[in-house]
Amino acid sequence: MSKAAKTSERILRAAEKLFSEKGYEATSLREITQLAEVNLASVNYHFGSKKGLIQAVLERYQRVFMPALSAELKLLEATQNITTERILTCFIGPLAALEEVRQGGAEIYLKLLGYGYSEIQGHLRKFTMNRFGDVVQHAFRLFTLANPHFAAETLFWRLHFALGTVLFVQVSGKALNEIARADFSDPNPELFMTQRLLPYVAAGISAPEL
Amino acid sequence: MSKAAKTSERILRAAEKLFSEKGYEATSLREITQLAEVNLASVNYHFGSKKGLIQAVLERYQRVFMPALSAELKLLEATQNITTERILTCFIGPLAALEEVRQGGAEIYLKLLGYGYSEIQGHLRKFTMNRFGDVVQHAFRLFTLANPHFAAETLFWRLHFALGTVLFVQVSGKALNEIARADFSDPNPELFMTQRLLPYVAAGISAPEL
DNA sequence: CTTCGTTTAAAACAGGTGTTTAAATACACC
DNA sequence: GGTGTATTTAAACACCTGTTTTAAACGAAG
Numbered sequence: 001m002s003k004a005a006k007t008s009e010r011i012l013r014a015a016e017k018l019f020s021e022k023g024y025e026a027t028s029l030r031e032i033t034q035l036a037e038v039n040l041a042s043v044n045y046h047f048g049s050k051k052g053l054i055q056a057v058l059e060r061y062q063r064v065f066m067p068a069l070s071a072e073l074k075l076l077e078a079t080q081n082i083t084t085e086r087i088l089t090c091f092i093g094p095l096a097a098l099e100e101v102r103q104g105g106a107e108i109y110l111k112l113l114g115y116g117y118s119e120i121q122g123h124l125r126k127f128t129m130n131r132f133g134d135v136v137q138h139a140f141r142l143f144t145l146a147n148p149h150f151a152a153e154t155l156f157w158r159l160h161f162a163l164g165t166v167l168f169v170q171v172s173g174k175a176l177n178e179i180a181r182a183d184f185s186d187p188n189p190e191l192f193m194t195q196r197l198l199p200y201v202a203a204g205i206s207a208p209e210l
Numbered sequence: 211m212s213k214a215a216k217t218s219e220r221i222l223r224a225a226e227k228l229f230s231e232k233g234y235e236a237t238s239l240r241e242i243t244q245l246a247e248v249n250l251a252s253v254n255y256h257f258g259s260k261k262g263l264i265q266a267v268l269e270r271y272q273r274v275f276m277p278a279l280s281a282e283l284k285l286l287e288a289t290q291n292i293t294t295e296r297i298l299t300c301f302i303g304p305l306a307a308l309e310e311v312r313q314g315g316a317e318i319y320l321k322l323l324g325y326g327y328s329e330i331q332g333h334l335r336k337f338t339m340n341r342f343g344d345v346v347q348h349a350f351r352l353f354t355l356a357n358p359h360f361a362a363e364t365l366f367w368r369l370h371f372a373l374g375t376v377l378f379v380q381v382s383g384k385a386l387n388e389i390a391r392a393d394f395s396d397p398n399p400e401l402f403m404t405q406r407l408l409p410y411v412a413a414g415i416s417a418p419e420l
Numbered sequence: 421c422t423t424c425g426t427t428t429a430a431a432a433c434a435g436g437t438g439t440t441t442a443a444a445t446a447c448a449c450c
Numbered sequence: 451g452g453t454g455t456a457t458t459t460a461a462a463c464a465c466c467t468g469t470t471t472t473a474a475a476c477g478a479a480g
Binding site: 250 | 466
Binding site for chain 4: 007038039040042045
């Protein structure tokens with residue numbers, strides 16, 4: 001079963017696991033090919049370069065997540081009942097849908113994004129905006145509808161703060177969970193998202209302007 | 211004037227600049243020694259290893275920031291008027307005080323912390339807690355006083371969310387500012403902290419529990 | 421001036437990186 | 451079944467990494 005998968009698929013699965021655990025630069029092609037039980041050169045054969053592999057790994061998740069998010073946003077917009085919390089909730093379903101590309105897919109995707117933002121500065125952002133800029137802008141438009149009294153600049157920064165909160169927590173999640181587990185009970189990932197992260201982020205975004 | 215400084219000082223100044231710009235792993239000792247106009251081997255002579263250099267760079271800032279923060283916290287505790295916003299404001303002055311170790315010191319320090327949390331997982335946290343755990347615990351105690359109705363677990367997570375927000379924004383700040391500058395006016399760093407980040411973070415921390 | 425511990429200097433070390441090459445194999449199609 | 455393309459393989463490539471070595475230069479004390 002494990003040996004049955006085609007080479008490029010085995011590379012992708014090994015790569016997304018290691019990338020999400022240690023980041024892109026800290027993961028070598030030799031680690032990836034070793035875990036995938038595949039020859040080193042096959043990475044460059046199938047994906048051209050390490051950068052190409054990184055993009056391929058990310059794109060697999062984006063192509064599932066972004067359309068699903070887009071659908072949720074359109075659904076919400078039709079209800080005419082747009083609040084910050086409701087917009088944020090639109091992200092939950094599409095994240096959970098990533099389980100279909102792999103077990104733990106939501107967590108992996110967020111970590112890939114997190115490392116992407118701190119390591120390959122700008123590249124990931126441009127890559128995302130080029131391919132899914134319309135979805136991002138749609139979300140932004142809904143946020144302005146939910147907070148019509150905010151200056152565009154305020155909302156711009158707060159949404160990036162929110163992104164930062166989510167990505168940072170995900171990237172340093174292992175270390176955090178080790179500390180938390182010492183004092184508190186083990187958190188269910190999905191509940192963690194809706195019960196812990198979402199209230200914090202929603203309150204931050206909707207905080208009154210000075 | 212530039213050539214006058216002693217070797218180890220020149221290494222530290224070059225290292226903290228490059229580390230804060232590109233992260234620890236992405237910065238090589240050869241880049242550092244080249245910028246410092248110093249021989250490569252002198253890093254290992256003065257600091258033992260690259261890890262030793264990283265710790266030395268960080269410690270220089272911690273030794274200024276942490277005592278200043280501790281003083282602010284004690285001052286606040288004496289007032290008997292403890293709110294989330296006031297605790298967060300305690301961080302502003304000590305951050306600004308880092309300008310005395312170097313111009314732009316506050317920004318450098320936060321970036322050093324940010325990269326530390328995503329790269330050298332856990333090490334930085336243990337290092338900080340070992341040396342300044344009392345200050346951290348003091349801050350945590352004040353936050354529980356300001357939010358007495360919260361479960362300890364809730365506050366634990368929200369404070370880490372807040373840390374994540376600040377560090378992520380700082381680390382990806384260059385890219386963010388480039389986007390922001392295209393649409394908005396240039397933000398003053400100190401005002402950015404107090405007028406933009408602090409309201410978001412304070413509202414997130416104090417958000418009502420579900 | 422000489423001596424001795426500290427500091428700098430150039431070079432080499434051992435190991436790891438992404439990538440490329442060229443030959444061997446697998447596989448589909450006529 | 452043989453042919454030709456697609457894929458896999460092992461090896462080498464060129465470069466970069468942190469660290470160590472050995473010798474030279476420095477600077478203060480006797």
